[in-house]
Amino acid sequence: MDQNISSKPKRLSRERTEQRILTAAEDVFAQYGFHGASINSIAELTGLTKQNLLYYFPSKEVLYQKVLENILNLWIDKMALLAQRGDDPKTMISSYIRGKMEISKTHPNGSKVFANEIINGAPRLKDYIASHLLPQLEADVQLI
Template identity: 60%
Template structure:
Protein backbone atom coordinates (compact mmCIF):
# COMPACT_ATOMS: atom_id res chain seq x y z
CA UNK A 1 0.00 0.00 0.00
CA UNK A 2 2.80 2.39 0.96
CA UNK A 3 4.76 1.63 -2.19
CA UNK A 4 1.69 2.32 -4.32
CA UNK A 5 1.46 5.91 -3.08
CA UNK A 6 5.16 6.71 -3.38
CA UNK A 7 5.18 7.47 -7.13
CA UNK A 8 2.31 9.93 -6.65
CA UNK A 9 4.24 11.79 -3.93
CA UNK A 10 7.36 11.77 -6.08
CA UNK A 11 5.33 13.06 -9.01
CA UNK A 12 4.03 15.96 -6.95
CA UNK A 13 7.52 16.72 -5.72
CA UNK A 14 8.93 16.65 -9.25
CA UNK A 15 6.09 18.84 -10.49
CA UNK A 16 6.70 21.39 -7.72
CA UNK A 17 10.42 21.39 -8.50
CA UNK A 18 9.81 21.92 -12.20
CA UNK A 19 7.37 24.75 -11.49
CA UNK A 20 9.90 26.41 -9.19
CA UNK A 21 12.74 26.14 -11.73
CA UNK A 22 10.55 27.43 -14.56
CA UNK A 23 9.39 30.39 -12.48
CA UNK A 24 13.01 31.28 -11.64
CA UNK A 25 14.11 31.00 -15.28
CA UNK A 26 11.19 33.14 -16.47
CA UNK A 27 11.90 35.82 -13.85
CA UNK A 28 15.55 36.03 -14.86
CA UNK A 29 14.76 35.87 -18.58
CA UNK A 30 12.27 38.71 -18.20
CA UNK A 31 15.00 40.86 -16.61
CA UNK A 32 17.55 40.03 -19.31
CA UNK A 33 15.16 40.54 -22.23
CA UNK A 34 14.01 43.82 -20.66
CA UNK A 35 17.60 45.06 -20.46
CA UNK A 36 18.94 43.76 -23.78
CA UNK A 37 16.02 42.84 -26.01
CA UNK A 38 15.72 39.54 -27.84
CA UNK A 39 18.82 39.92 -30.01
CA UNK A 40 21.06 41.12 -27.19
CA UNK A 41 20.12 38.36 -24.76
CA UNK A 42 21.67 34.89 -24.83
CA UNK A 43 20.80 31.53 -23.34
CA UNK A 44 24.23 31.39 -21.67
CA UNK A 45 23.62 34.72 -19.94
CA UNK A 46 20.15 33.77 -18.73
CA UNK A 47 21.33 30.36 -17.48
CA UNK A 48 24.23 31.96 -15.62
CA UNK A 49 22.01 34.49 -13.89
CA UNK A 50 19.48 31.77 -13.06
CA UNK A 51 22.24 29.77 -11.36
CA UNK A 52 22.09 26.71 -13.58
CA UNK A 53 23.92 25.18 -16.53
CA UNK A 54 22.88 25.96 -20.08
CA UNK A 55 22.07 22.29 -20.65
CA UNK A 56 19.86 22.18 -17.58
CA UNK A 57 17.98 25.33 -18.59
CA UNK A 58 17.40 24.00 -22.09
CA UNK A 59 15.67 21.01 -20.49
CA UNK A 60 12.90 23.41 -19.38
CA UNK A 61 12.96 25.76 -22.37
CA UNK A 62 14.54 24.19 -25.48
CA UNK A 63 15.46 27.46 -27.21
CA UNK A 64 15.76 31.21 -26.67
CA UNK A 65 12.75 31.77 -28.88
CA UNK A 66 10.57 29.42 -26.82
CA UNK A 67 11.65 31.18 -23.63
CA UNK A 68 11.09 34.63 -25.13
CA UNK A 69 7.62 33.73 -26.37
CA UNK A 70 6.72 32.41 -22.91
CA UNK A 71 7.84 35.66 -21.25
CA UNK A 72 5.76 37.67 -23.75
CA UNK A 73 2.80 35.34 -23.29
CA UNK A 74 2.83 35.86 -19.52
CA UNK A 75 2.70 39.66 -19.66
CA UNK A 76 0.22 39.75 -22.55
CA UNK A 77 -2.21 37.47 -20.75
CA UNK A 78 -2.13 39.85 -17.80
CA UNK A 79 -2.70 42.84 -20.08
CA UNK A 80 -5.56 41.22 -21.96
CA UNK A 81 -7.24 40.44 -18.66
CA UNK A 82 -7.04 44.10 -17.61
CA UNK A 83 -8.02 45.34 -21.06
CA UNK A 84 -11.40 43.64 -20.94
CA UNK A 85 -13.38 46.77 -20.18
CA UNK A 86 -16.66 44.93 -20.54
CA UNK A 87 -15.78 42.76 -17.54
CA UNK A 88 -14.69 45.56 -15.21
CA UNK A 89 -16.93 46.17 -12.21
CA UNK A 90 -19.38 49.03 -12.43
CA UNK A 91 -22.01 50.06 -14.93
CA UNK A 92 -21.23 53.71 -15.59
CA UNK A 93 -18.33 55.00 -17.72
CA UNK A 94 -16.63 56.82 -14.81
CA UNK A 95 -16.22 53.71 -12.65
CA UNK A 96 -15.42 51.34 -15.50
CA UNK A 97 -12.78 53.60 -17.03
CA UNK A 98 -11.27 54.28 -13.60
CA UNK A 99 -10.94 50.53 -12.95
CA UNK A 100 -9.45 50.07 -16.40
CA UNK A 101 -6.81 52.78 -15.88
CA UNK A 102 -5.90 51.63 -12.37
CA UNK A 103 -5.67 48.02 -13.52
CA UNK A 104 -3.26 48.95 -16.30
CA UNK A 105 -1.05 51.09 -14.10
CA UNK A 106 -0.94 48.34 -11.46
CA UNK A 107 0.53 46.00 -14.05
CA UNK A 108 3.19 48.61 -14.78
CA UNK A 109 4.00 48.70 -11.07
CA UNK A 110 4.10 44.94 -10.55
CA UNK A 111 5.61 43.84 -13.87
CA UNK A 112 7.89 46.62 -15.15
CA UNK A 113 10.33 44.22 -16.80
CA UNK A 114 7.54 42.44 -18.65
CA UNK A 115 6.34 45.79 -19.96
CA UNK A 116 9.84 46.63 -21.17
CA UNK A 117 10.12 43.28 -22.97
CA UNK A 118 6.85 44.06 -24.75
CA UNK A 119 8.12 47.54 -25.67
CA UNK A 120 11.32 46.05 -27.16
CA UNK A 121 9.20 43.64 -29.20
CA UNK A 122 6.92 46.35 -30.58
CA UNK A 123 9.80 48.73 -31.37
CA UNK A 124 11.43 45.87 -33.28
CA UNK A 125 8.32 45.53 -35.44
CA UNK A 126 6.57 42.79 -33.41
CA UNK A 127 8.28 39.89 -35.25
CA UNK A 128 7.00 37.35 -32.72
CA UNK A 129 3.74 39.04 -31.73
CA UNK A 130 1.99 40.28 -34.87
CA UNK A 131 -0.32 37.28 -35.27
CA UNK A 132 -1.06 37.10 -31.55
CA UNK A 133 -2.01 40.78 -31.46
CA UNK A 134 -4.28 40.44 -34.50
CA UNK A 135 -5.99 37.33 -33.11
CA UNK A 136 -6.30 38.36 -29.45
CA UNK A 137 -5.81 42.08 -28.85
CA UNK A 138 -7.74 43.46 -31.84
CA UNK A 139 -11.03 41.60 -31.13
CA UNK A 140 -10.91 42.69 -27.48
CA UNK A 141 -10.14 46.27 -28.44
CA UNK A 142 -13.02 46.32 -30.92
CA UNK A 143 -15.42 45.04 -28.25
CA UNK A 144 -14.34 47.77 -25.84
CA UNK A 145 -14.56 50.42 -28.57
CA UNK A 146 -18.13 49.30 -29.28
CA UNK A 147 -19.00 49.82 -25.62
CA UNK A 148 -17.53 53.34 -25.69
CA UNK A 149 -19.50 54.17 -28.83
CA UNK A 150 -22.62 53.08 -26.96
CA UNK A 151 -21.83 55.50 -24.12
CA UNK A 152 -21.34 58.30 -26.65
CA UNK A 153 -24.67 57.49 -28.31
CA UNK A 154 -26.37 57.61 -24.91
CA UNK A 155 -24.84 61.01 -24.19
CA UNK A 156 -22.79 59.73 -21.26
CA UNK A 157 -19.52 61.16 -22.60
CA UNK A 158 -18.18 63.48 -25.28
CA UNK A 159 -17.85 62.09 -28.81
CA UNK A 160 -14.26 60.90 -29.23
CA UNK A 161 -12.49 58.25 -31.27
CA UNK A 162 -12.55 55.15 -28.98
CA UNK A 163 -9.40 53.70 -30.53
CA UNK A 164 -7.33 56.77 -29.76
CA UNK A 165 -8.80 56.89 -26.26
CA UNK A 166 -7.39 53.43 -25.57
CA UNK A 167 -4.08 54.17 -27.29
CA UNK A 168 -3.68 57.18 -24.98
CA UNK A 169 -4.50 55.17 -21.85
CA UNK A 170 -2.04 52.43 -22.85
CA UNK A 171 0.76 54.92 -23.48
CA UNK A 172 0.09 56.91 -20.31
CA UNK A 173 0.02 53.89 -18.01
CA UNK A 174 2.88 51.93 -19.59
CA UNK A 175 5.27 54.89 -19.47
CA UNK A 176 5.60 54.33 -15.71
CA UNK A 177 7.21 50.98 -16.51
CA UNK A 178 8.89 51.52 -19.88
CA UNK A 179 10.38 54.92 -18.98
CA UNK A 180 10.53 54.52 -15.21
CA UNK A 181 14.13 55.67 -15.02
CA UNK A 182 13.27 58.95 -16.73
CA UNK A 183 10.49 59.55 -14.23
CA UNK A 184 12.72 58.60 -11.29
CA UNK A 185 15.35 61.12 -12.38
CA UNK A 186 12.72 63.82 -12.87
CA UNK A 187 11.34 63.16 -9.38
CA UNK A 188 14.85 62.81 -7.89
CA UNK A 189 14.15 59.27 -6.67
CA UNK A 190 16.01 55.97 -6.80
CA UNK A 191 12.79 54.10 -7.50
CA UNK A 192 9.08 54.73 -7.81
CA UNK A 193 7.01 53.89 -4.75
CA UNK A 194 3.51 52.45 -4.49
CA UNK A 195 2.37 55.95 -3.57
CA UNK A 196 3.87 57.33 -6.81
CA UNK A 197 1.81 54.86 -8.81
CA UNK A 198 -1.27 55.70 -6.76
CA UNK A 199 -0.82 59.39 -7.51
CA UNK A 200 -0.27 58.62 -11.19
CA UNK A 201 -3.46 56.58 -11.31
CA UNK A 202 -5.46 59.34 -9.66
CA UNK A 203 -4.08 61.96 -12.04
CA UNK A 204 -4.65 59.89 -15.17
CA UNK A 205 -8.19 59.03 -14.10
CA UNK A 206 -8.95 62.71 -13.47
CA UNK A 207 -7.41 63.79 -16.78
CA UNK A 208 -9.17 61.15 -18.88
CA UNK A 209 -12.61 61.51 -17.30
CA UNK A 210 -12.57 65.31 -17.41
CA UNK A 211 -11.29 65.18 -20.99
CA UNK A 212 -14.24 62.99 -21.92
CA UNK A 213 -16.74 65.27 -20.24
CA UNK A 214 -17.58 62.68 -17.57
CA UNK A 215 -18.44 63.84 -14.05
CA UNK A 216 -16.02 62.60 -11.42
Protein backbone atom coordinates in the same frame (compact mmCIF):
# COMPACT_ATOMS: atom_id res chain seq x y z
CA MET B 1 0.85 4.76 -4.05
CA ASP B 2 -1.34 7.20 -5.97
CA GLN B 3 0.44 8.50 -9.10
CA ASN B 4 -1.00 12.01 -8.64
CA ILE B 5 0.42 12.37 -5.14
CA SER B 6 3.94 11.30 -6.13
CA SER B 7 4.04 13.53 -9.23
CA LYS B 8 2.83 16.68 -7.44
CA PRO B 9 6.21 17.65 -5.88
CA LYS B 10 7.92 17.17 -9.27
CA ARG B 11 5.32 19.36 -10.97
CA LEU B 12 5.69 22.08 -8.32
CA SER B 13 9.47 21.94 -8.60
CA ARG B 14 9.24 22.22 -12.39
CA GLU B 15 6.86 25.19 -12.12
CA ARG B 16 9.20 26.95 -9.68
CA THR B 17 12.19 26.35 -11.95
CA GLU B 18 10.28 27.60 -14.99
CA GLN B 19 9.24 30.72 -13.07
CA ARG B 20 12.85 31.33 -11.99
CA ILE B 21 13.95 31.06 -15.61
CA LEU B 22 11.19 33.37 -16.82
CA THR B 23 12.03 35.99 -14.20
CA ALA B 24 15.71 35.91 -15.14
CA ALA B 25 14.86 35.99 -18.85
CA GLU B 26 12.60 38.99 -18.33
CA ASP B 27 15.48 40.82 -16.61
CA VAL B 28 18.03 39.92 -19.29
CA PHE B 29 15.73 40.68 -22.24
CA ALA B 30 14.80 44.02 -20.66
CA GLN B 31 18.44 44.96 -20.18
CA TYR B 32 19.92 43.68 -23.47
CA GLY B 33 16.99 43.21 -25.84
CA PHE B 34 16.29 40.03 -27.75
CA HIS B 35 19.44 40.17 -29.89
CA GLY B 36 21.77 41.16 -27.05
CA ALA B 37 20.48 38.55 -24.61
CA SER B 38 21.98 35.09 -24.47
CA ILE B 39 20.81 31.77 -23.10
CA ASN B 40 24.13 31.58 -21.23
CA SER B 41 23.49 34.84 -19.36
CA ILE B 42 19.95 33.76 -18.46
CA ALA B 43 21.18 30.34 -17.30
CA GLU B 44 23.92 31.96 -15.22
CA LEU B 45 21.40 34.26 -13.55
CA THR B 46 19.20 31.29 -12.61
CA GLY B 47 22.08 29.12 -11.44
CA LEU B 48 21.35 26.51 -14.10
CA THR B 49 23.53 25.14 -16.85
CA LYS B 50 22.68 26.12 -20.40
CA GLN B 51 21.65 22.52 -21.14
CA ASN B 52 19.38 22.44 -18.10
CA LEU B 53 17.69 25.70 -19.10
CA LEU B 54 17.18 24.37 -22.63
CA TYR B 55 15.39 21.36 -21.14
CA TYR B 56 12.67 23.76 -19.95
CA PHE B 57 12.72 26.17 -22.89
CA PRO B 58 14.25 24.69 -26.06
CA SER B 59 15.43 28.00 -27.55
CA LYS B 60 15.90 31.68 -26.87
CA GLU B 61 12.97 32.38 -29.20
CA VAL B 62 10.61 30.14 -27.21
CA LEU B 63 11.74 31.72 -23.95
CA TYR B 64 11.31 35.25 -25.31
CA GLN B 65 7.85 34.39 -26.64
CA LYS B 66 6.83 33.08 -23.22
CA VAL B 67 8.05 36.27 -21.49
CA LEU B 68 5.97 38.34 -23.94
CA GLU B 69 2.92 36.12 -23.49
CA ASN B 70 3.16 36.37 -19.70
CA ILE B 71 3.02 40.17 -19.67
CA LEU B 72 0.28 40.26 -22.29
CA ASN B 73 -1.75 37.76 -20.29
CA LEU B 74 -1.53 39.97 -17.21
CA TRP B 75 -3.07 42.82 -19.20
CA ILE B 76 -5.70 40.60 -20.85
CA ASP B 77 -6.69 39.11 -17.49
CA LYS B 78 -6.95 42.60 -15.96
CA MET B 79 -9.29 43.77 -18.72
CA ALA B 80 -11.40 40.62 -18.46
CA LEU B 81 -11.84 41.20 -14.71
CA LEU B 82 -12.86 44.80 -15.29
CA ALA B 83 -15.35 43.76 -17.97
CA GLN B 84 -16.99 41.34 -15.54
CA ARG B 85 -17.68 44.15 -13.07
CA GLY B 86 -20.09 45.81 -15.46
CA ASP B 87 -18.93 49.39 -14.83
CA ASP B 88 -19.85 52.21 -17.18
CA PRO B 89 -17.36 52.72 -20.05
CA LYS B 90 -15.64 55.76 -18.52
CA THR B 91 -15.02 53.95 -15.22
CA MET B 92 -13.91 50.80 -17.05
CA ILE B 93 -11.36 52.64 -19.20
CA SER B 94 -10.12 54.59 -16.19
CA SER B 95 -9.76 51.40 -14.16
CA TYR B 96 -7.98 49.65 -17.02
CA ILE B 97 -5.44 52.47 -17.37
CA ARG B 98 -4.80 52.46 -13.62
CA GLY B 99 -4.48 48.67 -13.68
CA LYS B 100 -2.08 48.76 -16.61
CA MET B 101 0.04 51.40 -14.85
CA GLU B 102 0.11 49.19 -11.75
CA ILE B 103 1.23 46.20 -13.81
CA SER B 104 3.95 48.39 -15.36
CA LYS B 105 5.12 49.29 -11.84
CA THR B 106 5.06 45.72 -10.53
CA HIS B 107 6.51 44.20 -13.74
CA PRO B 108 8.77 46.93 -15.13
CA ASN B 109 11.06 44.56 -17.00
CA GLY B 110 8.20 42.67 -18.62
CA SER B 111 6.67 45.98 -19.67
CA LYS B 112 10.00 47.09 -21.13
CA VAL B 113 10.38 43.84 -23.08
CA PHE B 114 6.84 44.22 -24.41
CA ALA B 115 7.36 47.90 -25.35
CA ASN B 116 10.58 47.03 -27.21
CA GLU B 117 8.78 44.29 -29.11
CA ILE B 118 6.00 46.68 -30.15
CA ILE B 119 8.50 49.38 -31.17
CA ASN B 120 10.15 46.81 -33.44
CA GLY B 121 6.86 45.97 -35.16
CA ALA B 122 5.87 43.03 -32.93
CA PRO B 123 7.45 40.37 -35.18
CA ARG B 124 7.18 37.66 -32.53
CA LEU B 125 3.74 38.66 -31.27
CA LYS B 126 1.63 38.97 -34.41
CA ASP B 127 0.09 35.49 -34.22
CA TYR B 128 -0.44 35.68 -30.47
CA ILE B 129 -2.09 39.09 -30.73
CA ALA B 130 -4.40 37.82 -33.47
CA SER B 131 -5.42 34.72 -31.54
CA HIS B 132 -5.54 36.06 -27.96
CA LEU B 133 -5.65 39.84 -27.80
CA LEU B 134 -7.95 40.73 -30.70
CA PRO B 135 -10.85 38.55 -29.49
CA GLN B 136 -10.59 40.18 -26.05
CA LEU B 137 -10.44 43.68 -27.56
CA GLU B 138 -13.46 42.98 -29.74
CA ALA B 139 -15.41 41.83 -26.69
CA ASP B 140 -14.28 44.91 -24.76
CA VAL B 141 -15.36 47.26 -27.55
CA GLN B 142 -18.82 45.72 -27.40
CA LEU B 143 -19.00 46.61 -23.70
CA ILE B 144 -18.02 50.21 -24.33
